[in-house]
Amino acid sequence: MPLGEVKYDYIADYPRKDLVRYRPQHETGQYQRIVELSFRIEKPLADRINKEVFGGAEVVAPNSMFTRDTTIGNTSTIGFYVDEKVALAALERTLGDLEHKSEVFADVASLIDVLTKIEALELPADSKLAAFAAQWRARVIKPKGWGLINGHIWHTYLSPSLPKFLYFDDYKLLEGKINLPALQKRINESRLTDADETAQGLLQLAGTTLQELMGEEGYESAKAKLEAIGLNITQKIFEFWKQNQDLDVEFDLKSDSKDVPPFNSGINLYIRIKNRRHGVTVPFDQRSKGFIWFFSFLVWFDAVQSRAETKDALVLLLDEPGLNLHALAQADFLAYIRELAQQHQIIYTTHSPFMVDSTRLEDVRVVEDRIKDGTKVSGDLAGSSDESLFPLQAALGYSIAQNLFIAKKNVLVEGPADLILLQHIASLIEAEGKPVIGDAILVPVGGLDKLATFVALLGSNKLKLAVLHDRASAPHQKLEDLVRQKLIERKRVLDFSMFIEPQPSEADIEDMLPLEIYVSAFNATYAKELAGRNLEIGELGRHPRVVERINQWLKEKGILLLKDGGFNHYRVAQAAIPMLTVVNMKPEYLARFEKLFSKISEVL
Template structure:
């Protein structure tokens, strides 16, 4: 089961509900400071936190400007804080169909509305007719009972119908069992209730983690024990007694199977230290699987008293955590004073493993039971270390969906922009969460632009096979089309070919010289104006480029003339006109004022972008001051939310293009 969408709001800075599509693996929330990224994560966390401690509180959580008005209706009509939608996997669907005799289909979805009074509304629809058909086939039922059952659409109707006719002994027993099922719930659909009871324990819970949850360098255990006792006596004020650092140490002790009573003097020092050290060593080994910046680090644990320290550390035993650096002859420093990135890794693993252990003390793995909410992870890491951390998140996402916030370009996979959601604080609407990259503030999407730029710069001297294209639009269309063809089992662009946008044909010579000087293979794909490109011909004559390595889009537009120059063409002309218009109209919905451009009003021309520009002129619409429109904005919309598949003709065109490029690099 996975979370597929989350509608959040009104909640704190989110004044109006924001419906956000959640990626099956990793979702990245990108935005400026104070935009509302943490607010979104907190709303999810309060919906169903892993340990069942978080609750919605209108005083803290409802948008303050509307709080007074809302509280007048809160008791009678509590609003929704979040609406979460989930999709079942095929194994879960098969299990439900086998157990409940239903016929739910692939991709079955249901929703949970979490309200400000901490109540839930379940949105689930299951047809009871297949269940009734199975019941009607029970052996021993009379013909009258069978006929009555078949005439019904719900189990409650079956009960009502059977109570109206004469029944034999088998019929009576059957009715008694069915009445017992119907009296267990006041839901209209008994089957929907029973399936929800089955699913309720499987719904993924949320685990939130931030810099506030880091382990401290030392903590007084007597003080910690007193705080735990205070929480038991005054649970309503638990947050006042137990701070995040206390929670982190409790998590470490819990993993080590150490109870607070063990510090009363009945358990020996060596035994306590051995338990905690064993866990620390195991966690350090896990961290170093992904921590490649310094693999000579390890965590040391000590438990001792120090009457000369300041209060409260001078009273009773203290837990000390230190980092040893074997690279510097075993020098140790307090845990909270060195290598913030390492501390984050270690602290997260402590908290993550502790929560899993609390959910299932037996230690048996429960895949996909958690959705990980990581607030600004890797913030203290070096840029290259953040790349290591992305691998770690991908590893977590094999079993648990992950949603994380960032404003670092190095925490964004430039080849997975479809996972990005931009978060902005706009007046007067408050926090807005969207997957529309093209309509976002330049400051908000700067990390994405920087990530793309870093990818290009990095690949210039690392990738051995480079396909030069004119701009980022080509990059977006080619990557997206390649992924769609690969999903269909058809030929896609080889994974070892790097697409490099060069900013126009005028820059090709420079890039060819740079790449060629490094002994790298180069191919070029460019738009076709209808006549030979002199710059490219010059490169071929100088033997900086092989003629067979230069392609233009027109050569793949007409299936009957693949490989031949045809009519003037841009990369957009490889897509169906209707598909391109759909994304154009979606991108410029506001400027078009709800009146999309139709294919029937496009003037005749070879290039779709020129046809649209002329249609805009005919309507006297300017979507930007300089005229025309931003081609990349449409490309970004296409790559962010691509169609599920491409039609056969389009797949044929892109397939021929990818095969030609792959063949050049393979020869």
């Protein structure tokens, strides 16, 4: 479902080894189905359909599915069906107690039958039944051949909600100079090149038009306009391009009869990059390939919705973006991707470890060309080949190198709050002359999902790993899969509930601590935000995890500490550390951690 006019070409796109056999079939209209997309009708859309079409009756179930199939001949079929009997019953209820209602809805198979019966009654045009029939007869039914109800729901609600796909590659690079009359001619003739589309994006981003640039005006007016455009573009580009901030984008309009066609006829727009450090300008296309790519990508996408005349969110498909960018420039590009992702869904392919966001490894999918199966896309990192995993391992290695050192024995914990609390209490126990975890190190990985990813990526590197995670009400599926695949032994997967008696159904590290100390640390951390409304232990609910009990209290009191709710566990852990002394901890609490450290030493 491309935003533009892209279509399949069976000569170029059909598997070549089968083309001779398939060609006669295609030429007689027997097209092969090649794509099936499955869509879910989410609750807000289902509720809207049910309210507007069926008076609130649930005919279209929330989260129900439908499909859209596409053939190599660019034809499509929709797999969507509403139970006609249920729909008719709902429509009948919307008409209340009208005369003739039961008569026209009796013994009918479709809405067409109902409308035919109503029209046969020859009721006055202003009667409710006649208006009902006229309203349905006037509705556009697409695709042809559908029933009135299915066709109306598809055309009015589902089809407009389908996402459009937009693809970007290296062919859409911006050129350093643009002949404005030639660009205008290609626009008039509807034969724009990829570079032309990017040039249009540049004009949109600059807040100007082709007609405005080609208009005749005095020197001062033209100069002011060009400088304004240059300043506007410079500000937007260098919000994300951090590699060299001593650059400015400058524009110039000039005719040059000595240039090659078409630049020797009419006005040219020149794009130049000024280096403030050296005080010189160079043509845009003489800058590095990475800068040209980054610049072109940003101006193309920044105005894509207005040029496409759509307000809908898009699915952006990027093929190997940023190949020519420096590693740190790829990080800049990821920052722009994160901003785009607030509005659009983005899918991109890469071989570069610097294009892998190490904070979102759970979003990564591996693409492999398997001999018997063909190309497979999978989130199962554990079952992927070494070649496929290499970019992920490199990305993870880079992240680790920036933050910590991996020893031969590692205890993977979920977050920095776990790390600092365990380190502090280990030092208390060690000061008493008791053993803790020896030469093993604690490694925070940023959440339970990433724990599973770390095990899958590092487990084959001859490292001894143990996992210490929060206990939720149900086992974590990814960790269970790793145990089943024998990537980590069951005995090395530990959770905090194992060291609390009686054993709770759920537990975090915070549940290993004295409750009064943690509540005091919470109140001290957020004293300003709470404005005197201190949390009291007696106000906490009955959830097994103290973190969730505090979250519930905040919600009940209408206190918003973080944008998405909850509170910062790391800040509270920091405040708790000075309070966690041998005296305050009491023997029973220290015994929990002694048992934990003993178990870690045992399994490693």
